[in-house]
Amino acid sequence: MKSKRSVRCPSCGEEADITCLGKRYGVYPSGCFLILSLPLSMVHRLSSPIEFRCRNCDRVFGKRTGFGIFGLVLLCLILAFALVQGLLLLFLLILGA
Numbered sequence: 529m530k531s532k533r534s535v536r537c538p539s540c541g542e543e544a545d546i547t548c549l550g551k552r553y554g555v556y557p558s559g560c561f562l563i564l565s566l567p568l569s570m571v572h573r574l575s576s577p578i579e580f581r582c583r584n585c586d587r588v589f590g591k592r593t594g595f596g597i598f599g600l601v602l603l604c605l606i607l608a609f610a611l612v613q614g615l616l617l618l619f620l621l622i623l624g625a
């Protein structure tokens with residue numbers, strides 16, 4: 529298992545000459561804020577891959593960080609929780625009617 533910090537180019541295997549370009553989704557589409565709640569979209573933003581460029585072969589590639597994977601898992605948990613809450617509310621409404 530490689531250390532979290534090292535980024536390797538998927539095409540030539542270069543490790544030293546990698547430039548970080550930042551988040552792939554630099555400008556977050558404003559419509560997502562209406563669909564998703566603000567904390568949820570923030571978690572989603574954190575889980576988006578970071579883009580890197582290899583200066584050796586000029587290839588641009590995205591890579592998820594350890595925290596990004598954690599964010600993605602968190603996002604799934606929040607969505608699952610929201611789904612369970614929704615189903616529970618629906619169930620209570622049916623029982624109450």
Ligand SMILES: [Zn+2]
Nearest residue numbers: 537540582585
């Ligand atoms: Zn390369």
